[in-house]
Amino acid sequence: MLKMNNISKIYQTEMVQTHALQDFSLQVDEGEFIAVTGPSGSGKTTFLNIAGMLEPFSEGEYLLDGIDVGKLNDNQRADVRNQKIGFIFQGFNLIPDLNLYENIEVPLRYRGIKAAERKRRIEQCLEQVGLASRAKHLPQQLSGGQQQRVAIARALAGEPRFLLADEPTGNLDSLMARQVMELLEQINRDGATIVMVTHDPELARRAPRNIQVVDGQLADFTLYQGAQNLKNVAGA
């Protein structure tokens, strides 16, 4: 699904070169759920931005679902992002002027999906995150947990095969964090590949595979068998 070979990202200023990622190589297979951890400033978000094609990389090769991302122009990257990737952000990033229905509709409009199909998908996603009755509410009328569920619904509406989550529970209390995590696990069980950046070791342990980023490099790799077993049981 995702294959990065020797990816480097250098931020250049007049005086300093900062290596946000160095020789970063990673392969994520279809259906995996990966937690990315690491100290602040280690390069987790840079990795996520490059994985989501929100930032270009300086060197290396990045293949997403077999597509060589380095060869795409801006419009093509936008298309691939829209078709294949769903984003979940720590700060939810809902558009405040749009109600829940319209927020979820945003990526579908850019994909050119017709109104009837958009409606079907939005209603289905709102149902999935338990907010079907709140479709006409504005984001600020919801709690943080509910807003994050709307953000997840927005990410799901495009039926992406690849979900990128940046601290999805970072702004939530523990109860809401657990609910969101359960939702992500359910989405993963339904077949989506998830890469989640988190600071929370407890949440990270719930992911079948953990990677740690330190100083822009992949530091460690752990497979939590228990979580894997959980997935297998659910899959069976």
Place this chain on the structure above:
Amino acid sequence: MLLHYFDLSWRSFKRTPLVSSLMVLAIAIGIGVTMTSLSVYHMMASDPIPSKSSQLFSVQLQIMDDGNTWWTKDNLPLQLTYKDATNLYRANTEGKRLSMLRSGFSIYTDSDTVKPFSKSARMTTPEFFDMFQLEFLYGNKWSQQQEENAAPVVVISEELNERLFAGENSVGNIIYLDNESYEVIGVTKNWPLVVKYYDLNNGAFNEPESMFLPFSLVEARELGNWGNTNGWKHEDVRSFKAKLQSEMVWVQFWVQLNNAKQKQDYETFLMAYMEEQQKRGRFNRKELIYSLRDVNQWMEYNNVISEDNKILVALSFMFLAVCLANILGLLLAKFLRRAPEVGVRRALGASKRQIFLQHLVEVAMLGCFGGLIGIVLAQLGLWGVRQSYDYYSSIATMDITMLLSAPIIAITTCILAGLYPAWLVCKTNPAIYLKSQ
């Protein structure tokens, strides 16, 4: 998608009503000022008789002896002498032609409800009505025979007919002009003329005359000229008859030449006429010069649109540019404030092109609102011009072309002003804003 962009633009307008209204107001003021001056310029410059403006020619002859000068740019007098006009009119040439001058009378009728008043009149030959496309409400023009006989007949305008005869068919009625009786033989329909192109000597934007009488009456009744009479050499002119024979210029002469061949033939004729006159002791000069200018050339030659008008239009566009510079600043502030939302949209699959287009639609919508309010302001401006200067009453109006142009100019200029802010916001890096929101 375009409709969706309009919806987003409207929401954006409502989200920041003060800034958006300021921008609309700035556009409206700029467009109002620009359209006021541009409308006046447009009306001045418009072809007053498009169907035949290239077939009607004002005739000028260089009658002055060598060594004399005139104030026109090519040194040619604007009018003809009475005898030249009469000779050219009587000559056996192809194409319609007419002689004319501006005169005037005090008018009264047998009715005791209409008080006497004075009005200017056009003394002309009967071809005037066909050549300048006047239509008749009642009756008709005078015949060639009535022209030759200096018949006391008059054609009046619809407006004068309304005043004298309450709009009734007045053909056959008698009116008194300077105590002489004249029979009304025709009533012309209203003649909406923006530029009085056929007589630019007496105010290009004055109303057309409301009475038309046979030109031959000038000689027969020794009628005075209400237009210009100019001489170029000393002549002992002590009687009307002497004036008719003098080298003073006071008669306007037009010909209608329908094609290039007719024009060429007429030019040959004019040259032959001057050579013949030279043999009689006139036109004492080495080079014989004439000029045939069509309607638009005649208007340009007579500076109907002065340099001042052109400068005024240029200044008004500069004012619009200043307004747009302000709008550009406001747009920059407004759009860049929205960069985080743009970051989210980009992350969700919007291309730079889509973001760019969304913002241009918003700018176009502001331009449209500004243009519509600008039309209202321009109408106020034109009303002010009409109130201040009665002379400009016919040209200080906005025709359909200008009415449609206003929003187009507003939208186009706004889009130009919005290009940079829209480009700037569409190329923002979404990653910066997604984390910081």
